[in-house]
Amino acid sequence: MNGFDRGSVYSVPVLGPNSNATGRTGNSSTSNANATNTHTIEQLYNFLTEFSDGESFLYRDRLRANLLKKEWTLEVEMGHLIGWNEELAARCRTEPGEVVPLFEIAIRNLARKILFPTQVGLTQAERDARAKEVPEIQLQLRSGSRLMQFRELGATSISRLVRLPGIVISASVLSSRAIRLHLTCKSCRHVAHMEVQGGFTGFTLPRKCGSDPSPDGGAKDCPLDPYVIVHDKCSFVDQQTIKLQESPDMVPVGELPRHVLLSADRYLTGKVVPGTRVIATGIYSTFQAGKSKRDTPVALRTPYLRVLGLELDTDGTGRGSRNFTAEEEEEFGAMARGENFYERFAESIAPSIFGNGDIKKAIACLLFGGSKKVLPDGMRLRGDINVLMLGDPGTAKSQLLKFVEKVSPIAVYTSGKGSSAAGLTASVQRDPQSREFYLEGGAMVLADGGVVCIDEFDKMRDEDRVAIHEAMEQQTISIAKAGITTILNSRTSVLAAANPVFGRYDDMKSPGENIDFQTTILSRFDMIFIVKDEHDEARDRTIAHHVMNIHMNRASENQAVGEIDIDKMKRYVAYCKARCAPRLSNDAAEKLSSHFVALRKQVQQVERDNNERSSIPITVRQLEAIIRISESLAKMTLATEVQEHHVDEAIRLFKFSTMDAVQAGNVEGMTRGDLQEEINKVEADIRRRLPIGWSTSYASLVREFVTQQGYTQHALERTLYILERREVIRFSGAKRTVHRVGV
Numbered sequence: 001m002n003g004f005d006r007g008s009v010y011s012v013p014v015l016g017p018n019s020n021a022t023g024r025t026g027n028s029s030t031s032n033a034n035a036t037n038t039h040t041i042e043q044l045y046n047f048l049t050e051f052s053d054g055e056s057f058l059y060r061d062r063l064r065a066n067l068l069k070k071e072w073t074l075e076v077e078m079g080h081l082i083g084w085n086e087e088l089a090a091r092c093r094t095e096p097g098e099v100v101p102l103f104e105i106a107i108r109n110l111a112r113k114i115l116f117p118t119q120v121g122l123t124q125a126e127r128d129a130r131a132k133e134v135p136e137i138q139l140q141l142r143s144g145s146r147l148m149q150f151r152e153l154g155a156t157s158i159s160r161l162v163r164l165p166g167i168v169i170s171a172s173v174l175s176s177r178a179i180r181l182h183l184t185c186k187s188c189r190h191v192a193h194m195e196v197q198g199g200f201t202g203f204t205l206p207r208k209c210g211s212d213p214s215p216d217g218g219a220k221d222c223p224l225d226p227y228v229i230v231h232d233k234c235s236f237v238d239q240q241t242i243k244l245q246e247s248p249d250m251v252p253v254g255e256l257p258r259h260v261l262l263s264a265d266r267y268l269t270g271k272v273v274p275g276t277r278v279i280a281t282g283i284y285s286t287f288q289a290g291k292s293k294r295d296t297p298v299a300l301r302t303p304y305l306r307v308l309g310l311e312l313d314t315d316g317t318g319r320g321s322r323n324f325t326a327e328e329e330e331e332f333g334a335m336a337r338g339e340n341f342y343e344r345f346a347e348s349i350a351p352s353i354f355g356n357g358d359i360k361k362a363i364a365c366l367l368f369g370g371s372k373k374v375l376p377d378g379m380r381l382r383g384d385i386n387v388l389m390l391g392d393p394g395t396a397k398s399q400l401l402k403f404v405e406k407v408s409p410i411a412v413y414t415s416g417k418g419s420s421a422a423g424l425t426a427s428v429q430r431d432p433q434s435r436e437f438y439l440e441g442g443a444m445v446l447a448d449g450g451v452v453c454i455d456e457f458d459k460m461r462d463e464d465r466v467a468i469h470e471a472m473e474q475q476t477i478s479i480a481k482a483g484i485t486t487i488l489n490s491r492t493s494v495l496a497a498a499n500p501v502f503g504r505y506d507d508m509k510s511p512g513e514n515i516d517f518q519t520t521i522l523s524r525f526d527m528i529f530i531v532k533d534e535h536d537e538a539r540d541r542t543i544a545h546h547v548m549n550i551h552m553n554r555a556s557e558n559q560a561v562g563e564i565d566i567d568k569m570k571r572y573v574a575y576c577k578a579r580c581a582p583r584l585s586n587d588a589a590e591k592l593s594s595h596f597v598a599l600r601k602q603v604q605q606v607e608r609d610n611n612e613r614s615s616i617p618i619t620v621r622q623l624e625a626i627i628r629i630s631e632s633l634a635k636m637t638l639a640t641e642v643q644e645h646h647v648d649e650a651i652r653l654f655k656f657s658t659m660d661a662v663q664a665g666n667v668e669g670m671t672r673g674d675l676q677e678e679i680n681k682v683e684a685d686i687r688r689r690l691p692i693g694w695s696t697s698y699a700s701l702v703r704e705f706v707t708q709q710g711y712t713q714h715a716l717e718r719t720l721y722i723l724e725r726r727e728v729i730r731f732s733g734a735k736r737t738v739h740r741v742g743v
Contacts, residue, residue: 182233274441370628391531397497410450421467526625582634
């Protein structure tokens with residue numbers, strides 16, 4: 001066994017060092033190893049003291065600053081060590097179990113030198129006391145080496161330094177792990193000390209007492225396994241177990257995401273919560289799973305990662321946050337200043353899908369988002385934009401969702417029927433080993449800082465849909481289960497796609513009858529698009545031509561290939577989110593407030609005409625929605641202030657989406673009240689015309705009511721639909737014959 005796993009078996013010197021030849025050979029090999037270790041410590045000490053970055057000695061200064069703050073840790077860049085001594089860096093990568101403890105000894109020696117520069121004139125006792133004042137100092141490694149994926153980890157990686165990106169799905173509570181055991185013999189009270197290795201590896205107590213023989217030369221009669229641990233006198237450090245899962249975009253289709261256990265100690269504990277994306281650097285090791293040796297075979301061991309460094313990865317690209325080169329920043333600045341950048345960016349979204357220009361612009365706004373605000377009283381206003389696409393089948397809604405999942409730096413795609421409330425928010429799980437409860441984040445938590453794409457939104461159960469109310473507006477998820485009460489962050493945008501109640505949108509019906517959602521969830525969407533599959537010969541020809549070209553790989557210049565490629569869009573979105581948070585200018589604010597009042601008046605008029613409340617509400621949330629859309633339009637071009645033209649475009653988008661949805665289903669030139677009156681008259685006439693048990697043809701009804709009596713076709717259709725729902729009439733023969741079956 002290699003690496004720090006060697007610490008799992010301990011032996012006690014039974015024979016003296018010079019008793020026979022074997023003892024002497026063993027002793028010489030130990031002295032060789034000690035000499036090598038001393039040489040390595042010396043090289044590492046020289047690196048720490050002499051490595052300079054320009055004018056300053058980087059690690060000496062960094063360690064001094066940490067010691068003054070009483071932080072017993074030091075972060076070392078592997079790149080610096082490679083430049084200083086390549087052979088030493090290679091050893092650090094291939095034998096981290098041996099080199100890391102030596103590195104910590106070198107850091108401790110340097111810390112003593114910094115804290116106590118002079119040792120002259122001190123007694124040995126004083127020197128020992130000073131040495132005890134400097135505790136173990138933790139080494140944290142920061143490596144720039146290649147990121148390994150979960151599926152690449154194999155037997156060849158064991159005991160080597162690896163770097164893994166992933167999402168934290170659960171983090172245990174902190175526990176104390178002994179690093180130095182204080183042992184006492186039960187019979188002769190002999191005291192022994194024993195160092196314990198880190199990670200999950202166990203330890204074995206000495207089988208025999210190691211005390212000196214009695215003065216008269218006879219051996220002490222201590223029994224086997226004499227030692228007991230005195231817990232009060234042992235030294236402990238904090239330890240935390242973290243479960244790391246591979247990112248959803250790294251999982252091959254049809255496979256479950258893999259996860260690995262991480263063991264973090266001392267200063268690396270308490271850094272992450274479920275949903276955090278991290279890059280973990282550490283030693284890939286193994287431990288004996290199961291409570292007893294009988295549970296698992298001796299040769300089978302479970303792998304885990306002993307963490308030496310954690311980098312928080314906030315943009316989800318696996319490259320760490322805000323790592324933009326000067327060339328990239330220059331290129332992004334030039335892109336933002338380019339002619340018609342907003343249109344060009346919107347056209348690059350799902351270029352293989354024809355048309356839907358305004359929906360693509362709305363999705364561009366959703367990707368960038370508005371500005372988050374924290375008010376002086378601690379209240380938070382969200383900056384993320386939520387969009388709902390409601391429409392006929394075959395209008396490429398799911399394709400748009402799939403594209404957004406690819407282009408957003410952090411994204412989770414889920415389907416409504418396969419998602420439960422716990423799967424979207426968070427679930428409480430029980431750890432099989434410790435039997436403790438812990439939280440596991442769901443889709444909304446894993447997509448923190450990104451987008452959740454929910455397809456088939458209408459197929460979700462109502463109680464599951466209610467679970468995301470809080471996540472969409474307050475951007476938190478509160479949990480109170482199994483004695484766990486906590487709040488998780490879910491700062492995420494929601495892009496949802498749904499079908500109307502009857503499978504496709506029925507223009508004869510009001511939006512309330514087409515949309516089967518409660519007002520509470522609809523008010524949380526900033527933009528609601530009703531996507532209809534219109535029949536228009538010229539448009540159908542264009543779409544057919546477009547689809548044929550894509551299927552025959554004969555895409556023209558402006559089809560199927562966006563002007564901006566996906567990777568560049570991904571980086572640009574991450575850059576804008578990290579660097580830009582625009583604010584409203586006074587003119588823009590004035591324009592928005594007066595426009596909101598006009599919108600409310602318009603909705604009030606529609607409600608009065610239709611004699612019913614609108615199913616899609618226009619509330620203060622919708623005013624905030626227009627503000628967020630304006631901010632995202634400004635952010636897209638890296639502007640620091642929202643100007644009037646941004647507000648104009650935001651209002652246009654809002655009118656095209658939500659306001660259109662509010663007014664959908666109104667018959668031109670006729671208010672809903674007039675229509676209701678006409679429906680009542682038609683219903684009375686039909687009941688008179690068709691006694692119970694009689695039947696007539698649909699065509700004759702149309703001839704009588706529409707042609708002869710002058711009622712509108714719309715009113716007749718609506719009346720027949722209502723009577724069918726009440727089971728007064730029934731259609732047969734593909735709606736050709738009408739039977740009166742009920743009262």
